[in-house]
Amino acid sequence: MAGPLSRIRVLDLTRVLAGPWATQMLADLGADVIKVERPVLGDDTRHWGPPWLRDEDGRSTSDSAYFSSTNRNKRSIAIDLATPEGQELVRELAKKCDVVAENYKVGDLKRYGLSYEDLKAVNPALIYCSVTGYGQDGPYAEKPGYDFIFQGEGGLMSINGEPDDKPGGGPVKTSIAITDVLAGLNATIAILAALEHRRHTGEGQCIDISLLDTIVHFGSNQIASYFASGEIPKRWGNAHPNLTPYQSFRTKDGHLIVACGNDGQFRKLCACLGQGHLVKDPRYIRMADRNINREPLIAELSALFVTETTAHWLQVLERSEVPNGSINTYDKVFEHPQVVARELEVKQQHARGGEITTVRNPIRLSATPVEYRYAPPLRAQHTQEILSSVLELSAERVQQLATAKVVEIANKD
Structure with a gap:
């Protein structure tokens, strides 16, 4: 049974966590997500190990378990965006897509002719979602940043951890990169809203998702108390400021x-x-x-x-x-009776033969349930397939691009 987004194609120019989290949500809901990676290196998180995924013989592969957590149900193509030919391939793919998602630093893709305005010119109905640290405007717009930075700057660490007068007291980040995950979910919501708007108007639009905006918004419950009382929220450890016990x-x-x-x-x-x-x-x-x-x-x-x-x-x-x-x-x-009953553990076969275990998507739809179509891909696993089926390039042309190192074709050995 086709997923609810099975008619949607997404060009995924994101890396690391926030962007891939959003595009995996769309992929789980049935969208055809084409993940564009760098030749040779691929997504940064492929190298964030150990632990590493294992092949059918139990040997470690070159892909991290971290990468597998946010990249299932996607097809991977490796394109060198620094080359004019690679940039043109991305523009051609954008013509065939409903959504482009990217999380480059502000201005980086404009240098490649791949900004919203550039791609809107070739596909006016395109929905273009940018996920950045500080947003598209303001004095910090061009600064880079990771989740940890925003947990600090956005106030979360000031209320997370034990009070200063308790053993181990002091600000603490969450172990999960919560800013990235929430930004990914906000991006997913925004894309779905933009798709609905386009369904009625035919218009595409640009979406601006900021990690800083996201984590400040996440604190709204505590911030409302601050606005009302003027008292700065403090750390309570595992206690609650308004409920006892x-x-x-x-x-x-x-x-x-x-x-x-x-x-x-x-x-x-x-x-x-x-x-x-x-x-x-x-x-x-x-x-x-x-x-x-x-x-x-x-x-x-x-x-x-x-x-x-x-x-x-x-x-x-x-x-x-x-x-x-x-x-x-x-x-x-994963021994909890309810977790077992809800089948939250998902196993898939990796392209190199080993088994990958990921966590089931929490969205339960009665008519169009989430399907697990593809395991997290090898870098460039689907390059030839995408160029031939989506752009209708000949096998000879694909091989020319590979020889010129504009694209990479995966080696599954």
Whole structure:
């Protein structure tokens, strides 16, 4: 069954994470995504290892596991954009595409004749999505940057981590490159919105996605409190500034999470734990009271939870209707009964014969479910196929381009 975007073709000029995340989302939804890579080197993240993907004999390949996380369901073509012939090939491909996605530094593609204005001239209905660090305008527009920089500059690290007066206190980035992932999702949403607009008007447009914009917007919940109160949000570790108890607790052999979002859940928690006296304590009756008096309450609950194992408390809390859970390492995540039932592990065969495991797309569509058509490709794996089927070039012409090093044809050995 064709995916919902099966009539859409995307020319993917993105590398690393934010851009490829967006184009993989489109590819998972059925779009034909043509990933343009550099000859010889390819996408930067192919080299971000170890760990490396393995072939059918268990030997390491030259492609990283990192690359495989954001490039399935795509076809790869390798074109040297520094050559006039390569630039012309990209323009010809853009004529045949609905969307172009790129994450070059501001102005870089203009030097190659591949800016929005350049490609709009050959395809007026084109949707052109640029993902950059700081956006297309402003005093920082031409500066480069990675996710880590924006977690700092955009405020996230100022609220992430333990407070300064606690052991290990200080600003901490998230382990996942959250700015990149969110920027990729914003790009996906914007592209889908632009496609809908074009369906009604026939007009293409340019999309400007900024990592800095993205991470500042991500903080809206905390920022709203700052705008309202003038108080700068601080780090709470695993606690919550507006809810108590809503945090992790140490147990006899690990940790667990308890999350009371209202007074009723707190009463159920106390009943389940045999701590009815806490409900009667005037310091803890309402959420606002518990937030003010969190220290003695958390101290009492902490002293209780550390007396038994995580498994014990999870069994006790299962009857409480209070949201709770364990803190799992990824091996335990994929043993979780719900994760197993939802089949979040996806296996595909790699072009070199080995098996690749990736994570299932979280979007569930009843009529047009996500399909896993292609494993993450080899660099230039589909060069010949794309040039012959999309641009209708002869085998002789493709070989001429390869000999001139304008394009690369993959070696699967």
